[in-house]
Amino acid sequence: MEGEVYVINSGKGGVGKTTATANVGSALSMRGHRVLLIDADIGLRNLDVVMGLENRIVYDIVQVIEGVCQPQQAMMRDRLTENLYVIPAAQTRDKSAVTGEQVKKLCDELKQDFDYIIIDSPAGIEQGFKNAMAAADKAIVVTTPDVAAIRDADRVIGFIEAAGLSKPELILNRVRPGMVRRGDMMTTEDILDLLSVSLLGIVPEDEKIVVSTNKGVPAVHDMNCRSGESFRRIAARVEGEDVPMMRMEVRDGIFTWFKKMVGFKGTVRANA
Amino acid sequence: MKRPAVAENLKEIVKRAPSLSELGKRMNRPHALETIGGLVKRAFEKEEASKYAAHNRLQAVLLQDRSSLSAEGLGALRHDLRLVMSEYVIADRDSMEMDVRQCGEDLMLIANVRVNVVSDPAEELDEEPKRLLSPRRAAALKRELLEVVSGYLSIDAGSVQVEEERFSDSIALSVSVKIEEGEGFSEDASASHGMEPAWRPTAD
Structure with missing residues (x-):
């Protein structure tokens, strides 16, 4: 059966497109699917380092499109999960090196061999974004709960719809539950109301993401990581499973809380 | 003569007492106390939660962008x-x-x-x-x-x-x-x- 091509974009940079691509891709392959990740950010490649594959690059997407090599030669097999491959972006070329039609032709060819192809789009709404979108069947938009990211996400949603893709789904990234509770961060409902899209998942702000990027191991591999859990659930939803949204609050049991209280009293006494 | 000593001690304890947010961090529940602190602060300062500002401003901006x-x-x-x-x-x-x-x-x-x-x-x-x-x-x-x-x-x-x-x-x-x-x-x-x-x- 023919696979589905997803594009992950955001408009604004730095909201977590590459992190989302790496994690959703890894989680889908952990669920037994054949997955290909394509870094479409030509000139600013990043997916390779986030996946920890920077030392394995031989060929890149521009060389594939120019016919220098076969697509299979440019695919790097993931270190941690089976059936996960990455085609890196070129670092020394710019976005005009490829066209949307070429990317589409490549994906159409490759989707015979994969269940999911996920394209990591560059930020912005220029040529690179158009190239990435041209090949996709479905789009996922990543945003953070801040005004600049949401505004850009809205623009991108408009372009995706104008391009004839189905209504994109939203990943709300880097949510800080404490701030939401205090009323200093918009709630998920506020944001869905503004953007009028459906929600694919909520990911809490998590220091472990930095650690996972440092190591080049996507957070979904850490079973105790909350953001990783969010991405695992997102992967399940991509597959069509109906999984409840992750609860953003970490609630301790009464016993743990009591233990902490006792511990806390002890430290005060020690200080005094 | 014990009383002043107690008072001194109390003063010392109060001086060393951690702030609300610090307490929260020690209990590893930073949000619980920050929330209370934030609410109390807000009640006194009559400051509107900033998410409303974000929502309203975005609403206007998006309408213009979409038009x-x-x-x-x-x-x-x-x-x-x-x-x-x-x-x-x-x-x-x-x-x-x-x-x-x-x-x-x-x-x-x-x-x-x-x-x-x-x-x-x-x-x-x-x-x-x-x-x-x-x-x-x-x-x-x-x-x-x-x-x-x-x-x-x-x-x-x-x-x-x-x-x-x-x-x-x-x-x-x-x-x-x-x-x-x-x-x-x-x-x-x-x-x-x-x-x-x-x-x-x-x-x-």
């Missing part, structure tokens, strides 16, 4: 509205604000100016406060507004409203009109003013 009327188009409309309103009231031209806002189901164009007035103690005793515009003038302003705005947007002709709100040192005159066609500026209006339609990606 086919460009920033220049809105600027021209703002300019024209300012001219019309300054024929009726003497106000600082720069004081006029224009905004497109979602009010429930409706999309409204709202403009307002503030007119400074010297408050007259005798006048405050009057049953009826002084108005900026007589009903007749207000009706004339409505007609003119309708003409100006419909050059830019398709609007609901029956929805034009002119209101005055009295403050201690000023009167705010606000006009509002409902924009038709869901959440968009009329394509014709923007086209006739030479506005560019929204960018649409083309196949390469």
Whole structure:
């Protein structure tokens, strides 16, 4: 059966497109699917380092499109999960090196061999974004709960719809539950109301993401990581499973809380 | 002699006592206490939760972004509205604000100016406060507004409203009109003013 091509974009940079691509891709392959990740950010490649594959690059997407090599030669097999491959972006070329039609032709060819192809789009709404979108069947938009990211996400949603893709789904990234509770961060409902899209998942702000990027191991591999859990659930939803949204609050049991209280009293006494 | 010692101790303890947020961190539940702290702070400072500001500002910005009327188009409309309103009231031209806002189901164009007035103690005793515009003038302003705005947007002709709100040192005159066609500026209006339609990606 023919696979589905997803594009992950955001408009604004730095909201977590590459992190989302790496994690959703890894989680889908952990669920037994054949997955290909394509870094479409030509000139600013990043997916390779986030996946920890920077030392394995031989060929890149521009060389594939120019016919220098076969697509299979440019695919790097993931270190941690089976059936996960990455085609890196070129670092020394710019976005005009490829066209949307070429990317589409490549994906159409490759989707015979994969269940999911996920394209990591560059930020912005220029040529690179158009190239990435041209090949996709479905789009996922990543945003953070801040005004600049949401505004850009809205623009991108408009372009995706104008391009004839189905209504994109939203990943709300880097949510800080404490701030939401205090009323200093918009709630998920506020944001869905503004953007009028459906929600694919909520990911809490998590220091472990930095650690996972440092190591080049996507957070979904850490079973105790909350953001990783969010991405695992997102992967399940991509597959069509109906999984409840992750609860953003970490609630301790009464016993743990009591233990902490006792511990806390002890430290005060020690200080005094 | 024990009492002062106890008091000293207490003082010392109070001095060393951690702040609310620090307490929260020690308990590894930073949010619980920060929330209480934030609520208490807010109650005293009468500060509105910033998420409302974010939501409202975004709502206005997104409406403009989605519309086919460009920033220049809105600027021209703002300019024209300012001219019309300054024929009726003497106000600082720069004081006029224009905004497109979602009010429930409706999309409204709202403009307002503030007119400074010297408050007259005798006048405050009057049953009826002084108005900026007589009903007749207000009706004339409505007609003119309708003409100006419909050059830019398709609007609901029956929805034009002119209101005055009295403050201690000023009167705010606000006009509002409902924009038709869901959440968009009329394509014709923007086209006739030479506005560019929204960018649409083309196949390469």
